[in-house]
Amino acid sequence: MSQNEFDEKKEVKHMEELMVLIEDAKEFIPYGKVANYIPALAKANKKDLAVAVFLPDGRHFEAGNTTTRFTLQSISKVISLALVLMDRGEDYVFERVGMEPTGDPFNSIAKLEVRSAGKPLNPMINAGALAVTSMIKGHSVKDRFNRLLDFMRVLTGNKELSYSKEVAISEFETAHLNRSLSYFMKEHGIITEDVELLLDLYTRQCAIEVNCVELARIGLIFALDGYDPVSKTQIMPEKIAKICNTFMVTCGMYNASGAFAIKVGIPAKSGVSGGVMGAVPRRFGIGVYGPSLDEIGNSIAGIKLLELLAQKYNLSIF
Numbered sequence: 111m112s113q114n115e116f117d118e119k120k121e122v123k124h125m126e127e128l129m130v131l132i133e134d135a136k137e138f139i140p141y142g143k144v145a146n147y148i149p150a151l152a153k154a155n156k157k158d159l160a161v162a163v164f165l166p167d168g169r170h171f172e173a174g175n176t177t178t179r180f181t182l183q184s185i186s187k188v189i190s191l192a193l194v195l196m197d198r199g200e201d202y203v204f205e206r207v208g209m210e211p212t213g214d215p216f217n218s219i220a221k222l223e224v225r226s227a228g229k230p231l232n233p234m235i236n237a238g239a240l241a242v243t244s245m246i247k248g249h250s251v252k253d254r255f256n257r258l259l260d261f262m263r264v265l266t267g268n269k270e271l272s273y274s275k276e277v278a279i280s281e282f283e284t285a286h287l288n289r290s291l292s293y294f295m296k297e298h299g300i301i302t303e304d305v306e307l308l309l310d311l312y313t314r315q316c317a318i319e320v321n322c323v324e325l326a327r328i329g330l331i332f333a334l335d336g337y338d339p340v341s342k343t344q345i346m347p348e349k350i351a352k353i354c355n356t357f358m359v360t361c362g363m364y365n366a367s368g369a370f371a372i373k374v375g376i377p378a379k380s381g382v383s384g385g386v387m388g389a390v391p392r393r394f395g396i397g398v399y400g401p402s403l404d405e406i407g408n409s410i411a412g413i414k415l416l417e418l419l420a421q422k423y424n425l426s427i428f
């Protein structure tokens with residue numbers, strides 16, 4: 111048997127294994143709900159579940175409906191953080207946003223007042239992400255958004271990558287809580303720009319659309335500390351990728367980050383669209399999509415799938 115045939119057999123085996131894991135994880139879909147606080151997200155197909163795994167040699171494996179495009183939502187918080195750290199440097203960023211997990215829901219306003227005088231505790235909660243987005247450099251919302259989109263295009267290798275206007279507008283029209291968080295931070299000098307402009311930029315950022323394979327490729331770049339093995343370029347400084355990976359471990363799965371660290375044990379970031387990006391240091395990137403969410407806002411079957419994957423391939427970094 112030639113080396114190629116041998117590899118092909120192995121690939122088929124990996125695909126089959128992923129299919130089996132998907133079928134097992136699918137059983138959890140009925141116990142969750144599709145997000146509806148952003149009205150346009152309620153249109154997602156609750157039964158969808160897909161996974162892609164991207165390897166450093168450029169191959170990827172996928173199972174389920176991996177062509178479905180979905181919005182990044184909170185996964186975008188990691189990407190905007192990386193961009194802003196490159197734009198402004200660590201000192202500037204961490205004067206305005208902290209490094210500690212909150213243990214609260216992602217959209218909570220409580221600790222902004224009682225713990226930190228308007229300075230959000232970390233960049234993965236909405237308050238912190240809004241502060242981070244306000245630090246994206248550029249002359250206008252359009253210019254700043256295009257810089258973020260260009261960065262996303264480099265990370266995914268997809269020059270056509272864009273965003274869902276429908277989801278962005280739907281969130282912009284209903285983002286009363288995010289407006290409250292922003293005004294509170296403006297009062298404390300963490301945000302200085304016009305809140306409506308910030309919300310325009312933030313809701314477009316959250317509405318950038320990817321598929322599972324693209325998400326897995328971004329995960330791989332974080333897993334390789336900022337290096338993209340496909341284009342053979344260091345896309346962000348190693349130090350910045352490591353900061354992002356650490357935030358993903360401590361706060362990437364909202365107030366379920368502790369349980370996720372124990373059960374799965376990899377840097378990961380979820381979004382209310384049902385996407386989850388995973389980065390297994392030096393081994394691979396993972397993209398999962400399953401819009402049925404648990405009560406915390408994480409993909410209910412997606413988390414199960416990652417648990418099964420982590421057990422099967424011994425992925426935990428701990």
Ligand SMILES: NC(=O)CC[C@H](N)C(=O)O
Binds near residue numbers: 185281316381
């Ligand atoms: N958890 C999330 O994915 C939240 C992102 C969403 N755009 C929001 O700000 O509410």
